[in-house]
Amino acid sequence: MTGTQKVACVEIGGISIALSTGDEGFLRLLHQRYDGFLSSSQPEFELEFDLTAKQTVSDDDVRVNRDGHEWLLQRGDFQARWDPRTGRGKVHQNSNPYSLDSVLRILHSLILAQRGGFLLHAASAICEGQSFLFSGVSGAGKTTMTRLAPADVTLLTDEISYLRPRADGYAAFGTPFAGELARPGENCAAPVCALFFLEQGQENRIDELSQAEGVRRLMRNILFFAEDRALVEKLLATACDFVAKVPIRRLTFYPDTRVWDEVRNFARNFNCELPGVPANA
């Protein structure tokens, strides 16, 4: 790193990554975008940004594969290399924040996969000390669920949920990655009580799903990009473990606030109590 580099340390899910840049404007963007997730703790990983890339946006698919010991992350608007042995990497992009978010999400998905966690295309929120996940295809109601949440519910994300294993189950952490709500989650965490796959209907109803169906739906919604058999095997094992430990249900809901009564009742009846999780576990 050169002497002119400035660093913003961003901690999501208890994993701290130093983002270094020589560009003052980009540094300000980092501070604004990840406000609430900035950390003064010693970073585990480091990404150095070179902002000379020309392409600003891209509809290309992400490609993530190994190049020797390094991971190579590529899309039309960015190219990044990250060495898991040193924890360091370099990113070539321009100052587009969407590229930045994508690179961070991919890096977290790689780190989490090794540690038995994952990123899930789901909204999540804390209610009465436990977290609830709401997953489903686009339009199923993830953002709607967060909009309908009562005042005592803490939003973790309306788009990308961050999950890590704990001794007795899993914990969900807040992320700065926002969806339609355009509002980052709170930087806190709670043990996961349940994962609901959303469907909108004329009534509020919770139905059981088989373990196999749970894994099938879970795998379809996990954010994972790496073309790597060992990591995919690990991820599949994690998905099976998650489904064995966390109740997976289908939540058919009519979009008004009463759906949260259903969620609270489920938690009380299912006795989801798990040990507390510190915010920066």
Added chain:
Amino acid sequence: MPEGSIYITRSSAIAARALAGEMMVMNSANSTFFTLNEVATAIFQAADGRTPLQQIVRDTICEQFDVDPEQALTDAEQFVAELSSHGILLVSSEPLSAEASR
């Protein structure tokens, strides 16, 4: 080698795990995910690259499940063609190694 035999083996790029009687299969090359029913799972598990598909159907499928042999072979060939198109199974007219690179 019986004439017209086809041999099947699992791709080395996949991860698989059995759960509640179903096989979950994911292709690490393109992240496609499949769940196989009991019959498909039996074929998938028997795909050792050395046993002809006809023999797998006769000795495994028809033995374990109450199915018409001719229909079972037709269904097995369709299933193999589909998984082959997704890079899950590899198909050859000659014996293959137990797990082959795509």
